[in-house]
Amino acid sequence: MTTGEKLLQQARLQFWTRGYSNVSVRSISAAAGVDVALIARHFGSKLGLFTASLDHGYDALSLPADPAQLEEYVIALFSQTPRGAAAPSLIQMITSNAHDETVGPMVRDLHRTRLQEPLERLIGRADRAALFMAALIGFAVTEKTLHLAAIARPGSPAYETQLRQLIRAALRFED
Amino acid sequence: MTTGEKLLQQARLQFWTRGYSNVSVRSISAAAGVDVALIARHFGSKLGLFTASLDHGYDALSLPADPAQLEEYVIALFSQTPRGAAAPSLIQMITSNAHDETVGPMVRDLHRTRLQEPLERLIGRADRAALFMAALIGFAVTEKTLHLAAIARPGSPAYETQLRQLIRAALRFED
DNA sequence: ACATGATGTCAACGTTTGTTGACACCCAGC
DNA sequence: GCTGGGTGTCAACAAACGTTGACATCATGT
Incomplete structure (x- = not known):
């Protein structure tokens, strides 16, 4: 190397x-x-x-073409990087640096162009995509930064259940 | 002064x-x-x-005694501190400092003892309270830090609608 | 009037930070 | 053989940081 x-x-x-x-x-x-x-x-x-x-970090990120696959995609995205792993996830990178004074603008712009806007095009409604993203961000912060005990460990069945519930709830708002 | x-x-x-x-x-x-x-x-x-x-910041924070009032309580909590106001909210303080190397442990402990554990006692189930808190954290980060355009401005009807939808979704998980 | 303790002012300290320049090394190419 | 660009090594720099000590100022109580 x-x-x-x-x-x-x-x-x-x-x-x-x-x-x-x-x-x-x-x-x-x-x-x-x-x-x-x-x-x-x-x-x-x-x-x-x-x-x-x-x-070299976010080029591997590619949203699925079908909104129906979104749930599985997010499950896989969160399950592949266990807590404290050697390869932090892109969402963890965003939550760790979006508030920084130096790189914050760059990171927020990356979040918008690489995650939020593609997600809006996939879901079709900006407000729903925003709440969906808020749910993901909150889950990542609560797990990776706040280390909340009630959030189960990645890879466990309870972890996937929790994440799946939050995703489904965020995607099924009534108008 | x-x-x-x-x-x-x-x-x-x-x-x-x-x-x-x-x-x-x-x-x-x-x-x-x-x-x-x-x-x-x-x-x-x-x-x-x-x-x-x-x-002198979190002594004013007191959760309602009835879980049914939780939704209105959170609405009021988020509506009283507009974006960029002079008085940042406690949740914004947590999202801004939980990741810090120096004060992070103190802030995370405050979040656990002052917000999370009372919320668990109020809701009754730790995992549901955790996802509820994750939704709130995510909403705060998305609005206050990421400045997501699709999140409406505090005080507007759309803002309250968005927040209320996220709260209801987070509180109504199926088992 | 004077002593005393609290409060404010100024300059400097030691540390850590990111960055730079001078020098040594090494491996290809005329 | 030797020259030159790429690469690594070492020491030092200026700036920003939190903190400290000496001194001035003011109010208070005897």
């Missing part, structure tokens, strides 16, 4: 879980086992490393 | 919206119009000022 790949891996691991401002370049370089100055050489700056960690 | 009150007001305004680590003591003291060193004198440290801003 090259130096750039080591840095990218650690950057995604730390930036996506702890948040941009909470992570120092020395922390990433130390975890990658390389010198601090190599971040500036390979990625220009700390911000360049963060944006690079985004570029 | 005394110096301590000025500092507390600005501390609550900035800490609760921008997050603990994103706010410097110089920013608070400058907004309050007083010297930086007065924070150390009156509250001991930056962390002391933060905890003081909590003490």
